[in-house]
Amino acid sequence: LRHRPAAELRLTDWFRPRERPDVTTSTAWMAPVVWEGTFSREVLERHYRRRNVTVGLVVFATGSFADEYLEQFLRSADRHFLRGHRVIFYIMVDALSSLPDFQPSHLRTLRVLRADEGGWWHDPYVLCMRSLGDHIVSHIQDEVDFLFSMAVRQVFRSAVGAEALGSSVAQLHAWWYFRGTERLPYERRPGSAAYIPLGQGDFYYDSSIVGGTPLELLSLVESYLQGVAHDVRNGLNSSYEKHLNKYFLLHKPAKLLSPEYSWDPAFSLPSHVHYVKIARQAKPGLKPWG
Numbered sequence: 336l337r338h339r340p341a342a343e344l345r346l347t348d349w350f351r352p353r354e355r356p357d358v359t360t361s362t363a364w365m366a367p368v369v370w371e372g373t374f375s376r377e378v379l380e381r382h383y384r385r386r387n388v389t390v391g392l393v394v395f396a397t398g399s400f401a402d403e404y405l406e407q408f409l410r411s412a413d414r415h416f417l418r419g420h421r422v423i424f425y426i427m428v429d430a431l432s433s434l435p436d437f438q439p440s441h442l443r444t445l446r447v448l449r450a451d452e453g454g455w456w457h458d459p460y461v462l463c464m465r466s467l468g469d470h471i472v473s474h475i476q477d478e479v480d481f482l483f484s485m486a487v488r489q490v491f492r493s494a495v496g497a498e499a500l501g502s503s504v505a506q507l508h509a510w511w512y513f514r515g516t517e518r519l520p521y522e523r524r525p526g527s528a529a530y531i532p533l534g535q536g537d538f539y540y541d542s543s544i545v546g547g548t549p550l551e552l553l554s555l556v557e558s559y560l561q562g563v564a565h566d567v568r569n570g571l572n573s574s575y576e577k578h579l580n581k582y583f584l585l586h587k588p589a590k591l592l593s594p595e596y597s598w599d600p601a602f603s604l605p606s607h608v609h610y611v612k613i614a615r616q617a618k619p620g621l622k623p624w625g
């Protein structure tokens with residue numbers, strides 16, 4: 336390490352897949368799948384502290400979601416997300432949202448971003464993503480080295496550190512991980528931009544966490560908005576998550592996070608999930624399978 340610039344870190348410096356023979360730790364395109372036990376926290380923390388990185392965490396919380404989930408999300412993120420690193424929490428709210436009484440701790444900053452006012456458009460994801468794209472271009476790209484976008488209906492339960500950082504980071508969906516691709520709920524209508532034909536696809540990715548460099552997230556945002564516009568022209572309306580899955584089929588993620596990073600507590604804990612790092616919050620009245 337001493338002879339290489341601080342910006343470089345090889346996979347073999349920090350990744351220990353042999354420690355977890357019970358789970359899939361690598362994709363067909365050789366991206367690591369990060370599970371507890373597979374990484375050297377010490378090597379990663381040392382590397383990224385030396386680089387003095389700043390990490391952005393955008394959370395979408397429009398309408399009643401701000402009241403119901405934002406404070407708990409922020410308090411838990413303040414405690415567990417990249418402790419010891421500089422973090423900017425960007426909270427994306429709209430006119431109807433109320434802001435929680437929350438003071439971030441040392442090294443953490445809070446910024447409030449306004450989601451686009453939709454006019455005739457009501458999908459909160461389209462409004463938030465449109466606004467996020469503008470904010471990445473106008474300032475976020477100069478403020479952070481890595482950026483995560485997260486759904487607010489989640490709570491951090493234990494440490495999420497530098498092992499989650501990467502140029503493009505996808506989250507394995509706790510409901511579907513390692514199932515045969517035939518059974519995954521991809522968009523199957525050929526007219527949609529999110530269409531994935533039967534027999535194709537790698538994993539089912541969870542839209543509740545996406546990460547990468549700011550420009551990688553910008554590329555995802557632009558591709559999603561183009562996909563939505565294409566679908567509207569064809570009289571279709573696919574979900575953000577389905578567009579995200581198409582994006583990662585075409586642009587393979589450099590790192591995958593195990594379902595420990597977005598676990599659903601409605602499921603009993605299998606032995607290979609050692610720590611729930613982030614737990615999704617139940618939607619009132621909805622069972623996991625919708």
Ligand SMILES: CC(=O)N[C@H]1[C@@H](OP(=O)(O)OP(=O)(O)OC[C@H]2O[C@@H](n3ccc(=O)[nH]c3=O)[C@H](O)[C@@H]2O)O[C@H](CO)[C@H](O)[C@@H]1O
Nearest residue numbers: 395396397398400459485486487488541542543574576618
């Ligand atoms: C079919 C599908 O795609 N399901 C996904 C979607 O479930 P859901 O559609 O049940 O997600 P949801 O209603 O929690 O919305 C996702 C996120 O959008 C934001 N939001 C939504 C509505 C609103 O009025 N205001 C607002 O801020 C908020 O950050 C929320 O956490 O998303 C989840 C992530 O949480 C999971 O990944 C689910 O797999």
